Amino acid sequence: MSIQTLGFIGFGNLAKTLHHGFKDTLFKHNIRLLINSRSTPEDTSDLPDYVSKNTVLADSDVIVIAVKPQQLSSIMPELTAINWTNKCLVSLLAGVSLTTFKQTLPGLTHAFRVMPNTAAQFKQSMTTYSCLETTHSDYEMFITSLFSSLGSIVKIDESSMDFSTALCGSGPAFLFQLFQDMIELAEAEGFSTQQARLMINQIVTGVADSLNNRSESIPTLIKEICSPKGTTEAGLDSYQTNKLSDIWKTVFQTAKNRSEELSKNF
Numbered sequence: 001m002s003i004q005t006l007g008f009i010g011f012g013n014l015a016k017t018l019h020h021g022f023k024d025t026l027f028k029h030n031i032r033l034l035i036n037s038r039s040t041p042e043d044t045s046d047l048p049d050y051v052s053k054n055t056v057l058a059d060s061d062v063i064v065i066a067v068k069p070q071q072l073s074s075i076m077p078e079l080t081a082i083n084w085t086n087k088c089l090v091s092l093l094a095g096v097s098l099t100t101f102k103q104t105l106p107g108l109t110h111a112f113r114v115m116p117n118t119a120a121q122f123k124q125s126m127t128t129y130s131c132l133e134t135t136h137s138d139y140e141m142f143i144t145s146l147f148s149s150l151g152s153i154v155k156i157d158e159s160s161m162d163f164s165t166a167l168c169g170s171g172p173a174f175l176f177q178l179f180q181d182m183i184e185l186a187e188a189e190g191f192s193t194q195q196a197r198l199m200i201n202q203i204v205t206g207v208a209d210s211l212n213n214r215s216e217s218i219p220t221l222i223k224e225i226c227s228p229k230g231t232t233e234a235g236l237d238s239y240q241t242n243k244l245s246d247i248w249k250t251v252f253q254t255a256k257n258r259s260e261e262l263s264k265n266f
């Protein structure tokens with residue numbers, strides 16, 4: 001299956017980030033890019049073709065839908081007007097199932113639901129995807145290679161998409177909130193905001209490097225930091241007494257429930 005043209009419908013924050021990451025791969029494989037968005041920037045000198053929606057739909061082999069979920073209905077008339085049999089749809093929309101697209105788009109056979117996260121801007125996205133069973137493996141190779149250029153990519157069952165949205169999509173925000181709490185605590189202890197931020201940045205970098213470079217289990221890494229009746233043990237006792245593990249799990253579960261609720265709108 002030859003993929004010559006990649007089209008975007010909607011070119012906002014996420015699409016721009018993806019485009020930035022994909023550029024080299026597209027260039028290497030000589031793949032043309034077509035973009036349609038509601039508004040066209042005044043200066044498109046460093047951007048490839050901005051064209052009409054109908055041109056994107058007619059001329060692209062792979063079409064990435066990158067509008068907001070609530071904007072989907074505004075592009076549906078054009079999406080339903082073409083035959084999708086020999087095209088591939090890539091939906092980035094949170095909460096819209098592939099079944100919804102399959103039931104609406106004539107002939108849809110090859111389709112992906114892809115969920116990158118905001119770390120895509122640093123090529124550190126944890127991207128999850130699912131696809132229709134009928135999707136041709138050439139498309140799957142293309143999509144996985146494209147999104148691999150933005151970090152890691154894992155295939156999941158679509159039924160796990162709500163949880164993975166909570167874990168990989170929202171998860172970074174929950175961690176940022178934890179870091180903010182740590183910064184506020186450090187400030188209350190007399191550190192400047194700058195010092196506190198530097199400390200958090202370095203702690204997080206060290207933890208990420210440990211996770212990436214050490215093969216031991218996380219409980220082993222925790223144990224290594226603890227000494228009998230020491231400070232870490234005291235903190236972890238408080239973690240347990242206050243049932244923080246349960247609370248953290250509830251945070252992710254609540255995000256998953258919200259994702260399920262939002263999916264019901266489509």
Ligand SMILES: NC(=O)c1ccc[n+]([C@@H]2O[C@H](COP(=O)([O-])OP(=O)(O)OC[C@H]3O[C@@H](n4cnc5c(N)ncnc54)[C@H](OP(=O)(O)O)[C@@H]3O)[C@@H](O)[C@H]2O)c1
Nearest residue numbers: 010011012013014037038039066067068069071092093094
């Ligand atoms: N941001 C993230 O981190 C993230 C992560 C995972 C998934 N997603 C999903 O990615 C999608 C896009 O999110 P985003 O943050 O990039 O949103 P965004 O910045 O608002 O981008 C939406 C784009 O769609 C365009 N658009 C709206 N209506 C249109 C229409 N009728 N025809 C053509 N283009 C139209 C908008 O054009 P104008 O600018 O002219 O309005 C804009 O370029 C969402 O569905 C979201 O669920 C986002």
